[in-house]
Amino acid sequence: MSDPAPQLPAGMDLRTVEVPTPDGVVRGKVGVTSGPMGLTGLVRIACELTDALVARANRLEEEAGRTISCRAGCGACCRHMVPVSAPEAFYLMDLVDCFEPARRRAVIERLDRIVGMLEEHSMIDELLNPQHTDEPVLPIARKYFRLQMACPFLADESCSIHPHRPVACRDYNVTSSTEWCSRPYEHDIAKVLMPLPLSVSLARLTAAVTGDKPCLIPLTLVPRWVGAHGELRTRRWPGLELFDRFLAEVGPQVPSDRTDPGMVPGMAPGTASRSGGSKRRGAR
Numbered sequence: 001m002s003d004p005a006p007q008l009p010a011g012m013d014l015r016t017v018e019v020p021t022p023d024g025v026v027r028g029k030v031g032v033t034s035g036p037m038g039l040t041g042l043v044r045i046a047c048e049l050t051d052a053l054v055a056r057a058n059r060l061e062e063e064a065g066r067t068i069s070c071r072a073g074c075g076a077c078c079r080h081m082v083p084v085s086a087p088e089a090f091y092l093m094d095l096v097d098c099f100e101p102a103r104r105r106a107v108i109e110r111l112d113r114i115v116g117m118l119e120e121h122s123m124i125d126e127l128l129n130p131q132h133t134d135e136p137v138l139p140i141a142r143k144y145f146r147l148q149m150a151c152p153f154l155a156d157e158s159c160s161i162h163p164h165r166p167v168a169c170r171d172y173n174v175t176s177s178t179e180w181c182s183r184p185y186e187h188d189i190a191k192v193l194m195p196l197p198l199s200v201s202l203a204r205l206t207a208a209v210t211g212d213k214p215c216l217i218p219l220t221l222v223p224r225w226v227g228a229h230g231e232l233r234t235r236r237w238p239g240l241e242l243f244d245r246f247l248a249e250v251g252p253q254v255p256s257d258r259t260d261p262g263m264v265p266g267m268a269p270g271t272a273s274r275s276g277g278s279k280r281r282g283a284r
């Protein structure tokens, strides 16, 4: 979010956002399309808001004497199943569609190889409809990580789409050793807790406009999922109305304590972490 107000292009309205969190209210202004807008129009807003929340959460960690370990060139967490909401899925496909042909072909080939491996291990159905257990991490998430398939956007252990990376990638930061992130189920990873998982807000908004159950989609299954949801990809709503509906979904999920809301694809969001064994900030 930016404050004070930026110069806005024609067709954009400046809206004030106030998001209550356990650490206080986050305030800012965002530009919103006033004309017809698709679900992807909310992704930039969710990312800006997430970045503001991450900056605040990381600052609190530093004030508490803990150092954020995440750094460029460490792609250990980029071998997890990354859950994205439908608006982010459409956004990512739009992004890939804009790549120059060789880059696009390379990404699609990497995605195809990963999907082939997931098919070989009969994991696709469970990835889209995960089985719940009493474990904090879904079995399918552990299985996915064991395959050590790098995200198709990972290049030289850095994110090749860093400014466009999904919300789940933005709000995943740790203060424990980066070495541990390569073996997350053997260690208590100290994840910086985020007060609001905005990919979940986007998933809930999508459910509200479609009448379906909220779901998150594994990043590597995005092309397949988007291919099956072409009508939703092209739907448009009045931009300001869609933005207000998104904010309405952000508000009610503010947790009353610092529990980790987690990011699990395919489920009504809310119980597990992207990696195993993450510690609560308040529990360290």
Ligand code: SF4
Pocket: 075, 077, 078, 079, 082, 151, 152, 153, 154, 155, 158, 159, 160, 161, 162, 165, 166, 169
């Ligand atoms: S999108 Fe980028 S940050 Fe996220 S998993 Fe892929 S390479 Fe890593």
